[in-house]
Amino acid sequence: MTVYDLIIKDKEPVLLEHVFLHEDNRRSIELLIKEHYYVEALQQYGLPVNNKVLLHGSSGCGKTTTAKAIAHALGKPLFILNLSNIICARIGETSQNIKSVFDKAGRDNAVLFLDEFDQIGKARESDDRDVGEMRRLVNTLIQLIDYYPEKSLLICATNHAHIIDKALLRRFQLNIPFEMPGAAELNNYYDTLLARFPEHMRHIRRKMDISFAEAKDDVYTQVKAALIAHLEATAQNTTI
Numbered sequence: 701m702t703v704y705d706l707i708i709k710d711k712e713p714v715l716l717e718h719v720f721l722h723e724d725n726r727r728s729i730e731l732l733i734k735e736h737y738y739v740e741a742l743q744q745y746g747l748p749v750n751n752k753v754l755l756h757g758s759s760g761c762g763k764t765t766t767a768k769a770i771a772h773a774l775g776k777p778l779f780i781l782n783l784s785n786i787i788c789a790r791i792g793e794t795s796q797n798i799k800s801v802f803d804k805a806g807r808d809n810a811v812l813f814l815d816e817f818d819q820i821g822k823a824r825e826s827d828d829r830d831v832g833e834m835r836r837l838v839n840t841l842i843q844l845i846d847y848y849p850e851k852s853l854l855i856c857a858t859n860h861a862h863i864i865d866k867a868l869l870r871r872f873q874l875n876i877p878f879e880m881p882g883a884a885e886l887n888n889y890y891d892t893l894l895a896r897f898p899e900h901m902r903h904i905r906r907k908m909d910i911s912f913a914e915a916k917d918d919v920y921t922q923v924k925a926a927l928i929a930h931l932e933a934t935a936q937n938t939t940i
């Protein structure tokens with residue numbers, strides 16, 4: 701297995717202005733991007749550049765989309781860890797696989813995105829089935845994160861930050877929470893999603909207390925139903 705089997709190269713461009721974020725999160729991310737624009741100037745003053753970021757919180761609230769937008773804003777390639785290929789039953793091979801990915805991302809000055817980080821960064825005392833292998837894996841991750849090149853960027857995402865090893869959590873310079881959107885945020889999101897459709901397709905039932913991802917899926921389902929109903933009605937009127 702080569703390193704190319706362990707990463708997913710994502711080429712789908714996402715603009716940061718199209719990502720729905722809480723204002724505090726937007727400010728943090730915009731400053732992060734500016735730090736990487738001015739990395740040489742900051743280094744002249746001995747100022748560290750934040751390049752280890754943890755996105756955590758509710759599922760479907762934009763963590764993956766945010767990682768894509770950051771990579772696009774920086775003009776860096778985005779490498780997504782392929783969890784299905786990275787984890788191996790053989791002792792030590794999972795750690796070696798992850799090291800290969802980190803090395804590749806560092807050489808290419810890439811944004812490395814580790815989704816579902818809790819799957820590989822679980823607290824060392826929490827896995828009774830193979831404590832030794834989990835400790836080796838977490839120890840490897842600590843070393844790799846500590847020595848990750850400053851001109852590259854590591855973004856990890858999890859829905860379960862509470863089960864991640866505390867020593868790993870301390871390595872992240874930025875810790876950004878993603879919460880479920882409120883009614884006003886969801887209404888703005890609905891307006892944005894519906895803006896490109898004709899007026900007769902915009903009248904949908906707006907659900908609240910759901911994530912952005914759930915809202916998007918529901919909007920598209922309702923819009924498709926409205927479009928199909930409109931096409932069927934038009935076809936029926938044409939045959940009469």
